Amino acid sequence: MPDEVLNDISHRRYNPLTGSWLLVSPHRTKRPWQGAQETPTKNTLPSYDPKCYLCPGNKRAQGDSNPPYKNTFAFVNDYSAVKETQQDYHPETNKDDVASLLLQARPVTGRCYVLTFSAKHDATLADMTPEEIVPVINTWTRIYASHLSPSHPLNGQAAYVLSTIPENPDGEVTPPKHQLKNMQIFENKGAAMGCSNPHPHCQIWTTSTLPEEPGKELVNMRKYKSDTGRHLLGDYVKLELEKKERLVWENDSFVVVCPWWALWPFEVLIISKRHVRALVDLDDKERLEFAQAVQEVARRYDNLFETNFPYSSGIHQAPLDCTEEEAETSWFHMHFYPPLLRSATVKKFLVGYELMAEPQRDITPEQAAAKLRDCGGELYRKSLQ
Amino acid sequence: MPDEVLNDISHRRYNPLTGSWLLVSPHRTKRPWQGAQETPTKNTLPSYDPKCYLCPGNKRAQGDSNPPYKNTFAFVNDYSAVKETQQDYHPETNKDDVASLLLQARPVTGRCYVLTFSAKHDATLADMTPEEIVPVINTWTRIYASHLSPSHPLNGQAAYVLSTIPENPDGEVTPPKHQLKNMQIFENKGAAMGCSNPHPHCQIWTTSTLPEEPGKELVNMRKYKSDTGRHLLGDYVKLELEKKERLVWENDSFVVVCPWWALWPFEVLIISKRHVRALVDLDDKERLEFAQAVQEVARRYDNLFETNFPYSSGIHQAPLDCTEEEAETSWFHMHFYPPLLRSATVKKFLVGYELMAEPQRDITPEQAAAKLRDCGGELYRKSLQ
Ligand SMILES: O=P(O)(O)O[C@H]1O[C@H](CO)[C@@H](O)[C@H](O)[C@H]1O
Ligand SMILES: O=P(O)(O)O[C@H]1O[C@H](CO)[C@@H](O)[C@H](O)[C@H]1O
Secondary structure: OOOHHHHOOOEEEEEOOOOEEEEEOHHHHHOOOOOOOOOOOOOOOOOOOOOOOOOOOOEOOOOOEOOOOOOOEEEEOOOOOOEOOOOOOOOOOOOOOHHHHHOOEEEOEEEEEEEEOOOOOOOOOOOOOHHHHHHHHHHHHHHHHHOOOOOOOOHHHHHHHHHHOOOOOOOOOOOOOOOOOEEEEEEEEOHHHOOOOOOOEEEEEEEOOOOHHHHHHHHHHHHHHHHHOOOHHHHHHHHHHHHOOOEEEEOOOEEEEOOOOOOOOOOEEEEEOOOOOOHHHOOHHHHHHHHHHHHHHHHHHHHHHOOOOOEEEEEEOOOOOOOHHHHHHOOOEEEEEOOEOOOOOOEOOOOHHHHHOOOEEOOOHHHHHHHHHOOOOOOHHHHHO | OOOHHHHOOOEEEEEOOOOEEEEEOHHHHHOOOOOOOOOOOOOOOOOOOOOOOOOOOOEOOOOOEOOOOOOOEEEEOOOOOOEOOOOOOOOOOOOOOHHHHHOOEEEOEEEEEEEEOOOOOOOOOOOOOHHHHHHHHHHHHHHHHHOOOOOOOOHHHHHHHHHHOOOOOOOOOOOOOOOOOEEEEEEEEOHHHOOOOOOOEEEEEEEOOOOHHHHHHHHHHHHHHHHHOOOHHHHHHHHHHHHOOOEEEEOOOEEEEOOOOOOOOOOEEEEEOOOOOOHHHOOHHHHHHHHHHHHHHHHHHHHHHOOOOOEEEEEEOOOOOOOHHHHHHOOOEEEEEOOEEEEOOEEOOOOHHHHHOOOEEOOOHHHHHHHHHOOOOOOHHHHHO
16 A cells, blocks of 8 residues: 555544544554553353343332333433523623623533343343344434434434334333434443443433534535535545455445544444435344444454453434435444553553644554454354353 | 523533533532542652652663753653654645545654653652742743744743753753644643653653644634634633632632633633743743642642542643744643542543533533632641651
């Protein structure tokens, strides 16, 4: 490849989705390593924990009980980050009033859900089969579909998935009365990522505002489209399928890559090959293939350092309330941000320089992709049990 | 205050320095706390550690020995994140070449220094007196001054400080031959912030490019200035001195505030009251008063949870190579980003939602400032020793 020099020189790479740069220091991987060498971690959790507030049948913090659910179960977070109804606050910005310029605040309302992935306390996406992950994706799809605005350009697709994906027999969430702007589905996995309960679950935060990250991505995808007439992520998928050096895995519908602009050591992006605007655009086959892609990422992560790999992941797709043009600009993808760098206990810290100046990484995305390509076999801990 | 409702409602606040929003969830502080209650930590380190590569007289990784220095000692990082000289790389961006748009990289060169704050292995800025911190600030000032470009608008000030602040008798660094664009001074303190050596020290990374964060700040400060004819941070300092609810401490030359847009639970900003563009603008009295401000922050942090408080801190000032207008736009300030939330062991994780959607905090900056105002007494561990 013509860019081989980038394996050696310090350089910046451009993230076209966010419009920002990051510093890459490939030569720092030559640093001697004096840290711990770990032995593979076994699964030591029970498959049911009577004290877990997410296990089927158990009591939650505020007194409610979970049903004896089979696969997934969604409920409103007992301590949501946003309130559903609250006092009004209508500040005005006025060029001549310094306080109105420098002390700006705007109200945000919404609702936060918790969603379990499995009834089993000790399952992770890496332990589950793609077929077992399909119910998770079906639930995501139904929740997204049921929260779309009445005038949403994807309403036809939403009605279709709501009538074809079976309802969850263990109960479903109903959207709040006020129309919300955005839905962020994300998972924090592992104590290193601030997760306090190992029972497999994700969170879904809906808000009356479009948050910073999906907002920046929309701006940059829109700009690319108006400059070139094509989709940024559509072009990017084609490029990575040609170049191959950052490709981790693919099936008919999705690619798994370590993106060119990856910040986290083993950061991964799952991108749909065709133009999928949101979950409701996926058909049955694509939902299964998405489950396969998610399973590949989770299993390869665990195999990499033979540990229960921590990460934060999240889905970006069309907002809940948007114009035809915004939906058309959106391109379905899922980010995985894992902090581990060299082993189960050595992580990359995004601290001093990263916070004050610019994100920095050592190992290149090409080196990371090569390692993830090579650890696709059976989940390492299967043979340890 | 008219904004009292912000103590209760979920809202977004605007960071005028970076031009971005963050989510504030004050009601989440009502969450019950089941976590650990800690006992105050004592200092258990020796004042000299024969195995520490930063202690006076000791050997470093690549074989060099430290001089028997008295206060500060600076040397080139044995594993710098940027190289000083390297192969060329001159990519071209071409609208019709997709790879040139989506796989963009640019070379970055520079030099990284490590600087000790004290000869004592067990000292921290909180343990040191302002008078003991002055040599640190003097060294920062001399290093910054000696790296300015030959045509820099602050060259007069640089020449003055280089002739009035005495040279470090234990040796000084000389700048590389190639002119660099930016100098980022920062400290990572504590294992929680990726610091592997408790010997008090900071890092200084110089680069041929202007990094993202100071770049964004310059853009936003410039825009404010052209919109209003005044300085953003100048206006902000005045506002906080009037409002008082986010003020932690002040002396003649500096204010210490929890900024309106703080993301980290106990984030703090030290801002110069008058228009100081860079370290070289500070006179003797101001350097002492800056040392006092730094000491106040460090000591209050340690007193807050009676622990050796982790944080990343960093100075923003005029770039090493800049125009008259850029220097004029710059306003000297120092950020402190500490992760602790409720106690010595409970930290705020910037994970899932924060990474995928938008930074989020629970406790408000006003509540944080009130707590920091109240813990200004003697360093808690003095009476434990
Ligand atoms: O250079 P150090 O101290 O080994 O490394 C530390 O600070 C750097 C700059 O903030 C970070 O990039 C590293 O992740 C961190 O561990
Ligand atoms: O809501 P949880 O799981 O208690 O909290 C976790 O995820 C949130 C969303 O990413 C973060 O804001 C918290 O810092 C983290 O600990």
